[in-house]
Amino acid sequence: MSAVRQSGSGVFSMNGREWSLLVACLLAIAIFSVASPHYATQGNAVTVLRNSIELLLIGLGMTLLLAMGGVDVSIGIVMGLAAIAIGRILGADGSPFVALVAGPLVGALLGCVTAAVVVLGRVPAIVGTLGLLGVYRTAVFALLGGQWLSGLPSSLNDLLATTVLGIPVPALVIAVAYLIVWLALRRTPYGLHLLAIGNSEEKARLSGIPVIKVRFLTFVISGVLTGIAATFYVATYRNVETSIGSTSALDAIAAVILGGTSILGGRCSLLGTVLGVLLLRILQNGLLLIGVPSLWQPVVTGVLIIGVLGFEAVSNRLPLTRFQRAPA
Amino acid sequence: MRTLRNLQGPALTLALLCALWLIVIVGLLALKPSVFNLGTVTTILQFSTILALVGLGQGMVILAGGTGIDLSVGGAVSLSAIIALLSLKLGLPPVLLPAVCILTGAMLGALNGLLVNGLALLPFIATLGTFFVYSGVALAVTGGAAQSGVPGWLLVWGRGVVAGIPVPFLTLAIPCFALAGLALMATAWGRWIYAMGFNERSARLVGIPVDRVRFILYALSGALAGAAGLVSLAWLGSGRPNIGQNLELESLTAAMLGGIAITGGRGGVGGVFAAVLLLVTLKTGLLQLNINTVWQVGIVGALLVFVLLADRLSQRWRS
Numbered sequence: 020m021s022a023v024r025q026s027g028s029g030v031f032s033m034n035g036r037e038w039s040l041l042v043a044c045l046l047a048i049a050i051f052s053v054a055s056p057h058y059a060t061q062g063n064a065v066t067v068l069r070n071s072i073e074l075l076l077i078g079l080g081m082t083l084l085l086a087m088g089g090v091d092v093s094i095g096i097v098m099g100l101a102a103i104a105i106g107r108i109l110g111a112d113g114s115p116f117v118a119l120v121a122g123p124l125v126g127a128l129l130g131c132v133t134a135a136v137v138v139l140g141r142v143p144a145i146v147g148t149l150g151l152l153g154v155y156r157t158a159v160f161a162l163l164g165g166q167w168l169s170g171l172p173s174s175l176n177d178l179l180a181t182t183v184l185g186i187p188v189p190a191l192v193i194a195v196a197y198l199i200v201w202l203a204l205r206r207t208p209y210g211l212h213l214l215a216i217g218n219s220e221e222k223a224r225l226s227g228i229p230v231i232k233v234r235f236l237t238f239v240i241s242g243v244l245t246g247i248a249a250t251f252y253v254a255t256y257r258n259v260e261t262s263i264g265s266t267s268a269l270d271a272i273a274a275v276i277l278g279g280t281s282i283l284g285g286r287c288s289l290l291g292t293v294l295g296v297l298l299l300r301i302l303q304n305g306l307l308l309i310g311v312p313s314l315w316q317p318v319v320t321g322v323l324i325i326g327v328l329g330f331e332a333v334s335n336r337l338p339l340t341r342f343q344r345a346p347a
Numbered sequence: 348m349r350t351l352r353n354l355q356g357p358a359l360t361l362a363l364l365c366a367l368w369l370i371v372i373v374g375l376l377a378l379k380p381s382v383f384n385l386g387t388v389t390t391i392l393q394f395s396t397i398l399a400l401v402g403l404g405q406g407m408v409i410l411a412g413g414t415g416i417d418l419s420v421g422g423a424v425s426l427s428a429i430i431a432l433l434s435l436k437l438g439l440p441p442v443l444l445p446a447v448c449i450l451t452g453a454m455l456g457a458l459n460g461l462l463v464n465g466l467a468l469l470p471f472i473a474t475l476g477t478f479f480v481y482s483g484v485a486l487a488v489t490g491g492a493a494q495s496g497v498p499g500w501l502l503v504w505g506r507g508v509v510a511g512i513p514v515p516f517l518t519l520a521i522p523c524f525a526l527a528g529l530a531l532m533a534t535a536w537g538r539w540i541y542a543m544g545f546n547e548r549s550a551r552l553v554g555i556p557v558d559r560v561r562f563i564l565y566a567l568s569g570a571l572a573g574a575a576g577l578v579s580l581a582w583l584g585s586g587r588p589n590i591g592q593n594l595e596l597e598s599l600t601a602a603m604l605g606g607i608a609i610t611g612g613r614g615g616v617g618g619v620f621a622a623v624l625l626l627v628t629l630k631t632g633l634l635q636l637n638i639n640t641v642w643q644v645g646i647v648g649a650l651l652v653f654v655l656l657a658d659r660l661s662q663r664w665r666s
Contacts, residue, residue, distance in 0.1 A: 090471070142655040143609055145416065145471040146599060150655070153596050153648020160641040269479055272472070282469055314487040321479035324472065325462060332466040 033290065036279035040294040044301055051305035058308050069255065071300045072189050073098065073248040074270055078292045079200050080241030081271040082280050086287035087237055088217045089144040091133060093152035094245055094271065095264025099159045101125040101249035102259045105175070106168040109253070115174040122250035123243045129155075130242020134235040152268075160261060169258035179254040189251055196244060201289055203240075209233060214287060266317060273320045274299050276327055299323070364604070364621040368628060375632040385511045387631065393513045393582060395627045397424070399520040399620065400575040401594050402601035403527055404456075404568030406619045408470075409602055410531075411561055412544030412611025417568045418474040419459055420598055421591030422481025427452040427569075428576035429485045432494045432586040441498040448580070449573040455481060456569015460562035478595060485588040494586035505581020515578045523571065527616045536560065544611030593644055600651040601626055609655065626650075 033041075052059035077094055084091055091097075104125045108118045137147040179188050204210035212233045215223040224230045253259065276282065277298060278291025302323075303316050401420045408415045431448035435441060455477070462473040507514035531537035543550035543557045551557050572591075579590045605622035607614030630643050 092475070136652055136656065140656045141659055142652075143414070145418075145475075146603070146609055147652060147655060149418075149596055149599065150648040150651035153593075153644040154652070157641055157645025157648070160639075161645075165639075165641075269475070272475070276472075282472055312487060312490070314491065315483065317479040318483035318487060321476040321483060324476040325468075325480070328468050328472065328476075329462065329466050332468065 034279075034288070037288065037291050037294055040277065040279075040291060040298055044294065044298050047298065047301050047305060051301070051308065055305070055308040058305060063304070063308070067297075067300050067304050070304070071296050072193065072251045072255075074267065074274065074296045074300065075193050075293060076196060076244045076248040076251075077241075077267055077271045078274045078296050079196060079289060080244040081268075082275045082278070082287060082289055082292045083200070083204070083213060083237050084144075084241055085272070085275050085282050086217045086280050087213050087234060088220065088282070089137070089234065089237065090272065090282075091148045091238070091241060092145065092268045093133065093148045093155050094241065095267030096152060096155040096159060097126060097129045097133075097242060097264075098245050098249045098252065098267060099259065099263035100129060100155060100162070101246045102253050102263060103159065103162050103168060105250060105253045106171055106259045109171045109175060110168065112172070115178050118175055118253075119178070119250060122246035122248075122253075124246065126242040126244070126246020126249065127239050128242070130239040130245075131235075133242070134238035138231055138234045138238065159263070163259065163261055165261065167258050167260050171253065171257040173257060175250070175254040176257065179251065192247065192251075196247065197289060197293070200240075200244075204287065204289065209236070213237060217281075217283075217287075266320070269317065269320055269324075270296075270299060273324045276324055361606075361618060361621055364618065364625055368621070368625045371625065371629050371632060375635070379636055387635070389508055389511050389513060391624070391627050391631050392516045394631060395623050396513065396516045396520045396578050396582075397575045398594070398597055398601060398627060399516075399623045400523060400571045400578070402598040402605070402619050402623050403523055403616060404564075404571035405598040406602040406605060406607050406614070406616060407527065407540065407564050408568050409607050409609065410544050410611055410614060411540050411564050413547055413557075413561065414470055415463075415561065415564075415611060416470050416474060416599070417456075417459060417565065418471060418595045419455070419478040419481055420568065420572045421594035422478045422483075422485065423452050423455045423569050423572035424576045424579065424591035424594055425485035425588050426455060426481040426576075426591075427573040428580050428586045428590060429489060429494060429588055431576070432496055432580065433488070435496055435498075441501075444498065444501065444580075445577050448577040449570050452573015452576060453566050453570035456572065457562070457566040459569065460565030463565060464558050464562050482589075482591060485591075489586075489588045491588060493588070495584075497580050497584050497586070501581045502584055505578065505584075513582075515581065519574060519578065523574070524616055524620050531616060540564070541612055544608075544613070546612070593647070596644065596651065597626060597647055600647050600654070603651060603654045603658075608658070 048059075057063065077098065081091070081094065101122045104121045105118045108121050109115070133148060133151055136142055136151060137144045140147065181188055183191055204213065212223065212228045212230075215226070215228055216230055216233060220230060252263070274295035275292050277295035278293070279288045280286060280291060299320065302319065306315070306319065307313060401424060405417055405420055408417045427448050430451045431444055434447055435444055439447060459470075459474050459477055462468045462477070463470050466473075504514055504518075509517060529537075531540065539550070539555045539560055542553075542555055543560060547557060575594075576590070580586055583590075601619055601622045602614075603609065604625065605614065605616075605618030605620070607619065626647065629646070633643060633646070634640070
């Protein structure tokens with residue numbers, strides 16, 4: 020029902036949750052601008068947007084996963100592995116165009132591995148991906164040999180730091196990715212199937228939806244988006260550190276939940292995720308600038324997740340009881 | 348072969364675990380004969396104590412079903428140890444240190460129970476959130492530095508060895524497992540846990556206080572994490588804010604390897620105990636072979652995935 024109603028809305032039409040997120044972003048910016056003289060500068064704004072690129076792409080995939088009743092806690096390390104592949108190609112003076120393909124390819128492959136375990140093996144997503152997280156982390160260490168992959172050539176950056184028709188390439192890529200995911204979600208049977216599986220996998224299966232195919236595909240899509248994120252990561256920082264992506268999964272889950280996508284399934288907001296990512300990055304950057312040590316960042320993110328979900332649970336309950344008490 | 352096929356449930360799990368354990372030991376002996384002596388056994392049991400306590404709580408939470416899982420155990424271990432030591436510095440009498448440590452853990456676990464029960468959040472999301480909050484607070488409050496100030500008498504308990512067996516293992520891990528096993532087998536509460544894990548709806552219909560049992564299990568998991576934090580203090584002599592690292596993965600692997608079904612209602616704590624010993628033997632063996640510790644997390648993770656897939660496959664064969 021809600022899926023049908025949502026499919027009528029436009030690409031950028033906003034609901035109450037998204038408006039309040041936008042207001043929260045502006046409010047946070049206003050407060051931090053007063054609190055810190057270094058906050059409201061052009062350089063800082065660019066930093067915040069720059070830091071959001073990877074999380075925006077990973078967040079789009081995580082939105083699909085959570086709306087489907089799935090999750091992938093290994094996604095940050097998947098980005099790390101894709102980044103290592105890209106870095107190795109660049110380091111061996113490979114063509115930047117090969118490097119461009121390598122990221123999404125590795126992401127898709129690892130998405131297939133995750134899907135094979137979680138979907139084909141019928142293992143709960145959280146436990147399966149937690150196990151894979153351990154395996155991938157060791158793989159990152161083994162591949163890097165405990166050292167950073169650094170001093171990579173700037174060929175990829177030269178390619179991605181340009182503008183097309185005055186629009187920076189990262190913004191263009193994110194817009195295209197957003198549009199494709201939005202179209203898939205709202206204008207194709209895949210989207211309806213995904214939301215139906217999120218509501219109830221059992222009912223979706225009984226009504227003839229190809230549950231396994233849709234779930235498998237979603238993990239692969241998430242992998243591809245993460246691979247693209249890895250490309251931007253390597254292009255910008257030109258190194259791969261051993262702790263790459265260690266908080267990406269938590270940040271992405273927090274952004275999706277902030278954005279109003281329901282992990283109980285059936286409700287999904289891509290625009291909410293985008294605003295959730297921006298709010299998260301604005302908060303993290305602002306807290307750092309007013310002197311809160313970065314060690315507190317995971318605490319803030321965790322409190323945001325629990326706080327938003329707790330608030331939703333309480334506020335969902337109140338109107339319901341009032342409604343039930345009201346005379347018919 | 349026929350006897351193996353006739354074995355079912357817990358007995359089969361235990362038999363397979365013992366076989367695996369023997370393979371690990373024989374493999375290690377073949378690679379490095381000097382590995383196993385009494386000192387190594389003591390080390391293995393010492394390491395096992397922490398994982399055994401945490402794995403027990405994790406196993407009980409999963410056993411009760413309702414997609415129950417406690418990802419926050421590692422954070423609870425770190426944070427309860429740190430809070431206990433910091434409150435000592437604020438003037439708490441040292442005698443109360445063990446009580447404060449376990450109580451703090453119980454309160455952290457009760458918060459999980461409140462989120463899962465009272466607010467009806469999905470367990471994996473709620474405890475993922477609290478995991479980052481607990482471990483993050485432990486790191487941020489201390490700035491990542493180890494905290495000193497553990498009283499001497501606690502070290503006597505934590506580092507004591509009787510006949511090659513560490514005292515904490517003897518006085519904490521074994522009694523906890525014995526009590527839990529007894530409670531699961533012989534008390535109404537234990538049967539309730541199986542019943543709600545097997546089918547929550549019918550458990551509610553026959554009048555089992557599902558919510559209360561679940562809340563208590565989360566609090567218990569937290570209290571056991573607090574006890575594990577206490578063991579780490581007494582053994583290492585300092586409070587390390589990252590002592591609980593990777594415990595969520597290891598405790599999950601121990602519970603799954605020990606034959607507890609991820610959907611709940613099937614399995615027992617005896618298997619978890621055997622799985623903990625197997626895991627720690629494997630880890631210690633790898634350490635002795637000078638294999639980098641970063642390989643441990645990968646091997647434990649691979650083991651978790653393997654066990655889950657093997658469980659599904661064996662179900663398909665039987666049906």
